[in-house]
Amino acid sequence: MKLFGHKVPFTAQLGMVIIFINAFVAIFGPWISPFDPTDMVGDSWADADATYWLGLDNLGRDILSRMIDGARLSIGLALMITMLSFSIGIVTGFTAAVMGKWVDIILSRIVDLLLSLPTLIFAFVVLSVLGTDIPVLVVTLAVLDSTRVFRLARSVAVNINALDFVEAARLRGEGLWWIIRKEILPNAVPPLVAEFGLRFSFAFLFIAALSFLGIGVQPPDADWGSMVRDYRDMISLDGIQPLYPAGAIALLTIGINFVVDWILAVHSNSTTTEP
Amino acid sequence: MATPDIHPNHDLILQIDHLAVEVPSGTRIVDDVSLELRRGEVLGLIGESGAGKSTIGLAALHYGRGACRIAGGAILLEGVDLRKLDPVACRNIRGRRVAYIAQSAAAAFNPAIRIIDQVMEGPLWHGLMNEAEARAWALELFHALDLPNPDTFGDRYPHQVSGGQLQRAMAAMAMSCRPDILVLDEPTTALDVTTQIEVLALLKKLIRDFNTAALYISHDLAVVAQVADRIMVLRHGKMVETGPTSQILLAPSMDYTHALVAERKAADTLSVISSERHDKPVLEAHDVTGIYGTFTAVKKVSISVARGETVAVVGESGSGKSSLARLIVGLLPTKTGAVKLHGETLAPALRQRNLDTLRKVQLIYQQPDVALNPHQTIGEIIGRPVAFYFNRTPAEVKARVAELLRLVGLPEDYAGRLSTALSGGQKQRICIARALAAEPDVIICDEPTSALDQLVADEILKLLKMLQDDLGVGYLFITHDLGIVRRIAHRTAVMLKGEIVAQGPTAEIFAPPFHPYTEKLLSSVPEMRTDWLDEVLTKRVATAR
Structure with a gap:
């Protein structure tokens, strides 16, 4: 199999299939879900059978339906956070690289400051103070994540900025926005795409972790992380219910990383073979 | 230039027959190139970029750069076909019998290791000398290459010496195993004209003193003319013509060679651009x-x-x-x-x-x-x-x-x-x-x-x-x-x-009286004569006295 002129190894193909299935479920969830995820359809912790493929949960809700519903929230949130963090990180990172001097110094020191704070603890504090509704969650995590994107975007842009065609644009009198958008961004896409995949899976895991700790997604909404928390008591009773959402988290993370590894490999090859 | 006292069969050291090198897409970047090299002889490979000069040079070490693959022909080093050797045997030949000098010395040295340790690495790795012998030999090479303070020169790191000195240090590195063949890939191209002339003179002396055979790769005919006995002209991976240096310079038989020679000569002659009065400066x-x-x-x-x-x-x-x-x-x-x-x-x-x-x-x-x-x-x-x-x-x-x-x-x-x-x-x-x-x-x-x-x-x-x-x-x-x-x-x-x-x-x-620096610059530009280098050097020695 080939994609964009590059051979796709088996692991990357597998990763793509996993991502595709997850995306499909997240988008078409309400139509494919067998039951309403909030309906109590039977006894609590009922075993799996032909009707309820994964069994029922502590309140007698269908676990499969809740997983399908949780996919939308888990993936949707992670996607929003990653996109927002990339918008912030790329614009600030490129600006720092192109403007240089004191703009670079100030932005870089602010980022160093944010990076020096332990992310989980910092998110904990912000969410406890500002409350845990979804917009606050998204913005907080995006800002924290954008510091990593800033670092990458800046270092990539510093290299591109040193090339003659950027200097030619500057000599022409082009403004900052043109240089960032037309001269630097198109040449910085491959490493940023690879980083996007990586950041997406980190954001995804981070929401899951926050939800597990009780400060992420709040009931009655559920994502996979909060489902693991809700079902965790069953571990001591030999139940495998918490493993379903946990497995879904692991599977999607691995799938994304397979694809990211491939993108990184393709990118590093194409840069080393260029003269 | 064959030395007469050696038996003719041993005289021939490298023979490349119908060499073909391919890139993965199947395009031949070197096609049907054959050459012979005798002990003490210097063959110049001339051509523009993409002519396959470097690829041929590396093929003499049985090495394909990047994804290049040697697809056909034979590379005979004293009758032994390198293409039939296993990788271990090949490694034993590289550096030891055939050595390579690259264009950019700065990129060829490891910046974190002292120069002398890098020069001694070859003979030690190949097990040819012990540490003391290798050091003595390296110092001898530094002396021969006229490096400043040769006894302590090697203790410096690559970034602490100039480009011309580093290029000479690379020549020392290539000579460290006393190879039979040197492959010089544009060794002076990255240098200034005034530095080029020094490096060129020393490389020439080195090749002569050790009776080493050499493939000298360059795009500059005038440079090659100073060191090569014969010249091979290449274009798009194919041979255009081969002949003694003087014949290529004076009587090239192919149109392409003619164009190359004429172009290079045009650069030597003073044009008749007049400096008529211009308007006021813009x-x-x-x-x-x-x-x-x-x-x-x-x-x-x-x-x-x-x-x-x-x-x-x-x-x-x-x-x-x-x-x-x-x-x-x-x-x-x-x-x-x-x-x-x-x-x-x-x-x-x-x-x-x-x-x-x-x-x-x-x-x-x-x-x-x-x-x-x-x-x-x-x-x-x-x-x-x-x-x-x-x-x-x-x-x-x-x-x-x-x-x-x-x-x-x-x-x-x-x-x-x-x-x-x-x-x-x-x-x-x-x-x-x-x-x-x-x-x-x-x-x-x-x-x-x-x-x-x-x-x-x-x-x-x-x-x-x-x-x-x-x-x-x-x-x-x-x-x-x-x-x-x-x-x-x-x-x-x-x-x-x-x-x-x-x-x-x-x-x-460009007419006398010159500023002394202008004169030095001018006299350092290689001319299209085989005796130019010797002449300039004798003249400089004479004026120095």
């Missing part, structure tokens, strides 16, 4: 000084360019000629003095200058590869200045792009392509078109031809000259190549250590 720099940190790159330099005039700035690397260009365009703010355009003083820094003054002075870069955004089409690249400075409609921009492409001799349908698919010469034409799109009064050309092959560079120079005649644009032409200066410059300024040491009409600069 661009002037008065006593400009440029400083990087604490280093003064340009000291109180004054220079001017008039309409339709070409002013050349020559000097070696580090002489401050590129910094002068950066001062004029405003990338490096001036510390003293002023840059004037049409008599009006320009702001010292780029950001304070208005669009119209930016438009009137354009810059053409040395490396067309990095001067064009690889993700923009040629139409976008050339069209942007048109749209940006003149506020044209998309249709007008399109028409102007087509016109500019015609002007620089490229087909109009190139507008939709990406620059990455073009050759170096074509890319430089795009850069020229982009500069012209701004309708400038002066174009600053920063070594626009030094990254190009001889014949391609010649085409670019002709284009620049033609454009000057048609459009009356002035050029400030920065170069280290005196041949180019003689052919195109009306006036010339010679720079040394940030200062202009001589300035005037080109004909006067």
